Amino acid sequence: MEMGWKEKAFQRYLLWKARPKKLERHLNKKKASPAGSKVSPEKKGRVRGAAVQLKLKLHHDPLGFAEEMRVLVEEAADRGAQLVVFPEYNGLQLLGMLPGVMELTSRAEQGGGGKNAPAGPAQGHSVLDVFRFAAPFIERTTLSIFSSLASRCGLYIMAGSLVCLDNGSVVNRAFLFDPAGAPIGFQDKVHLFPTEQEWGFRRGSRFDVFPTAIGTLAMPVCMDATYFETFRILSLMGARIALVPIANAEPYNEHLALRGIWPRVQESLIFGIKSALVGRLLEFEFTGRAGLFAPLELTPRGDGVLAETNQHSETELVLADLYLEALEELRRGHPVMGDMNPPLYRRYFPRVYESAPLPAHHPPGNAGKPEDRSG
Amino acid sequence: MACSLNEPAFCSANEYYAGLLSLLTRGECELVVLPAHSALLFAERCGLLGSPESFFSAFSAYLKCCAELTPRFLEVHTELARSAGVFLVPGTFLEIDGANCYHSSALIGPNGEICGRQRQTHLSREERAAGLSRGAELRTFSTPSGTAGLVVGSDAWYPEVSRILGLQGTDIACHPGSIPESFSPHYQLCGMWKEVQQNQFFGIESQLSPTVGGENFQGRCAIHAPCEMTEDKSGYLALSSNKEGPAVSAFLDFQARRKAIREYPLYAFLNPPAYRRYLPSLYPSAGKEKE
Numbered sequence: 001m002e003m004g005w006k007e008k009a010f011q012r013y014l015l016w017k018a019r020p021k022k023l024e025r026h027l028n029k030k031k032a033s034p035a036g037s038k039v040s041p042e043k044k045g046r047v048r049g050a051a052v053q054l055k056l057k058l059h060h061d062p063l064g065f066a067e068e069m070r071v072l073v074e075e076a077a078d079r080g081a082q083l084v085v086f087p088e089y090n091g092l093q094l095l096g097m098l099p100g101v102m103e104l105t106s107r108a109e110q111g112g113g114g115k116n117a118p119a120g121p122a123q124g125h126s127v128l129d130v131f132r133f134a135a136p137f138i139e140r141t142t143l144s145i146f147s148s149l150a151s152r153c154g155l156y157i158m159a160g161s162l163v164c165l166d167n168g169s170v171v172n173r174a175f176l177f178d179p180a181g182a183p184i185g186f187q188d189k190v191h192l193f194p195t196e197q198e199w200g201f202r203r204g205s206r207f208d209v210f211p212t213a214i215g216t217l218a219m220p221v222c223m224d225a226t227y228f229e230t231f232r233i234l235s236l237m238g239a240r241i242a243l244v245p246i247a248n249a250e251p252y253n254e255h256l257a258l259r260g261i262w263p264r265v266q267e268s269l270i271f272g273i274k275s276a277l278v279g280r281l282l283e284f285e286f287t288g289r290a291g292l293f294a295p296l297e298l299t300p301r302g303d304g305v306l307a308e309t310n311q312h313s314e315t316e317l318v319l320a321d322l323y324l325e326a327l328e329e330l331r332r333g334h335p336v337m338g339d340m341n342p343p344l345y346r347r348y349f350p351r352v353y354e355s356a357p358l359p360a361h362h363p364p365g366n367a368g369k370p371e372d373r374s375g
Numbered sequence: 376m377a378c379s380l381n382e383p384a385f386c387s388a389n390e391y392y393a394g395l396l397s398l399l400t401r402g403e404c405e406l407v408v409l410p411a412h413s414a415l416l417f418a419e420r421c422g423l424l425g426s427p428e429s430f431f432s433a434f435s436a437y438l439k440c441c442a443e444l445t446p447r448f449l450e451v452h453t454e455l456a457r458s459a460g461v462f463l464v465p466g467t468f469l470e471i472d473g474a475n476c477y478h479s480s481a482l483i484g485p486n487g488e489i490c491g492r493q494r495q496t497h498l499s500r501e502e503r504a505a506g507l508s509r510g511a512e513l514r515t516f517s518t519p520s521g522t523a524g525l526v527v528g529s530d531a532w533y534p535e536v537s538r539i540l541g542l543q544g545t546d547i548a549c550h551p552g553s554i555p556e557s558f559s560p561h562y563q564l565c566g567m568w569k570e571v572q573q574n575q576f577f578g579i580e581s582q583l584s585p586t587v588g589g590e591n592f593q594g595r596c597a598i599h600a601p602c603e604m605t606e607d608k609s610g611y612l613a614l615s616s617n618k619e620g621p622a623v624s625a626f627l628d629f630q631a632r633r634k635a636i637r638e639y640p641l642y643a644f645l646n647p648p649a650y651r652r653y654l655p656s657l658y659p660s661a662g663k664e665k666e
Contacts, residue, residue, distance in 0.1 A: 194644070223644070227641075227645065228534035228538065233650070233653045236657040253608045255602050256602055259572045263565060267533070267565065304561060335499055338500070339498050339503070340659050341533075342655065342658045343511055344509070344535070345535060346655050348513070348539045349650070352539050352542040353650065356645045356647065357640065
């Protein structure tokens with residue numbers, strides 16, 4: 001839907017209200033935690049990672065959101081983290097700045113929602129319209145906050161994935177910052193969740209890895225971890241730590257939750273850090289447990305889990321040490337994994353994918369904007 | 376049905392045949408899968424391998440007589456399938472083809488005919504050291520119950536195998552497996568369970584229970600389905616309570632599977648254009664292949 005002058009003016013107001021200088025001033029007012037500042041990267045191949053499980057709370061003021069993020073990053077820094085990973089759809093908290101969203105959410109929480117709740121935060125507008133409207137200020141505000149926090153605490157931060165606009169299309173994009181606060185890169189979600197497809201999101205068409213002082217990182221987003229291809233490609237490209245932000249809108253079940261990052265870490269022999277958005281927004285109830293995962297052989301209980309939150313519905317931070325040299329040693333000598341059969345792959349890939357069914361819904365929001373199929 | 380071969384106890388081909396026939400005809404099953412290294416177990420228990428001191432020496436002893444032992448093993452199982460009137464995956468055996476030796480399985484029809492064979496396509500470190508070769512093809516087999524694919528041994532840990540079989544229309548993945556006791560108890564979950572979940576087919580997983588060449592095994596037999604099809608969302612239609620359980624069986628509800636796929640169509644959200652940028656070119660080139 002084309003924006004009218006009122007919407008454009010309001011969007012400018014939101015951008016002004018969440019201007020980077022103001023956010024930076026706010027964050028700089030706080031005293032930096034001495035223990036957490038400038039953690040030195042990579043000590044003998046050890047990386048201490050932190051995964052954030054974040055309860056979704058709407059903010060009508062961007063400073064409230066900045067403060068919430070600051071507390072979490074500084075706690076991670078205080079506990080020695082060199083890398084902090086935030087969840088999928090981080091920044092949705094800023095939807096609280098839109099008029100009516102708080103009220104709609106309260107109504108949904110009081111039972112007026114559920115299946116009868118509107119599909120989007122504002123009646124008469126599609127979810128895609130709302131995201132298109134909100135994406136610019138969500139992106140600028142969130143990135144500004146995490147850039148400041150990364151440099152303030154001297155940490156790598158994966159800011160989570162955000163709803164972003166790219167050439168008019170809405171994408172689900174994860175961002176990475178270095179300890180100086182500089183952006184390292186981004187990764188678009190390559191496998192959309194059915195709901196995102198229905199909303200009209202555009203899926204990503206490439207995978208990227210990011211070499212850093214703490215190892216080569218990658219940022220597959222949520223549903224990307226359902227498909228082995230993601231982790232196989234990323235590990236072959238050199239990734240050794242996959243940062244996977246999730247936001248699962250379903251009742252928590254340990255078996256359903258096991259279908260993402262855990263098996264991917266086992267079959268690709270890399271580390272995985274999962275951050276989870278939890279809590280309620282309109283009719284969506286998000287659940288999940290943040291955690292740090294490793295191949296079975298590198299975990300104390302042999303279960304592939306280095307650390308995991310104790311519950312699936314509240315904010316919590318978990319940390320663990322990832323030993324990169326031990327990982328390389330395991331990769332070189334694993335008793336079962338590590339074989340390859342290139343002639344077999346060449347025989348079937350990519351031809352075998354031609355038999356896969358097409359997505360059930362063509363994204364309406366991408367009409368006239370076909371994705372890059374150049375391969 | 377998935378059998379661990381913990382029963383029958385046997386020390387001759389006749390005892391094996393009679394005991395297994397009794398098990399196979401007990402549950403009115405249409406498709407039965409035996410575990411990996413069944414041929415090795417059969418040969419060892421029948422006294423055809425001497426007294427091997429280790430798994431590797433049992434393996435080597437079998438290999439020396441492979442040309443004689445494998446046809447004999449298959450003969451017993453074609454007769455078993457015919458007598459029981461079932462499709463039978465007889466576990467695994469070694470087969471020689473020219474200069475190469477393969478770890479293979481097969482599907483035998485209820486008429487006693489071998490529908491086809493499947494060679495293991497990925498090898499463990501030990502299997503590579505033993506000189507086995509990799510299969511170069513993944514086949515599917517039509518049965519009245521649906522299309523079957525065989526995931527042999529270590530192939531369950533390589534997601535490419537199940538993906539290729541799944542995209543070729545496999546409805547039921549049959550996995551003859553064996554997990555040494557020295558491995559983590561969580562190891563089994565990294566095999567067929569995850570493959571069933573990411574390909575939404577049924578999985579019949581038979582894990583070897585008896586000791587072979589002095590080596591103990593720890594896997595449990597299971598019948599898998601997409602999590603959404605099982606009441607507790609575990610993805611297990613049946614799971615033996617311990618490794619000693621002789622067999623588990625379950626009814627495969629194809630209508631329920633179609634519904635599960637319709638509601639959560641994983642293959643519809645694959646992204647082949649993105650994969651084509653990287654695969655298969657990212658895989659190690661031919662010159663770097665491990666042999």
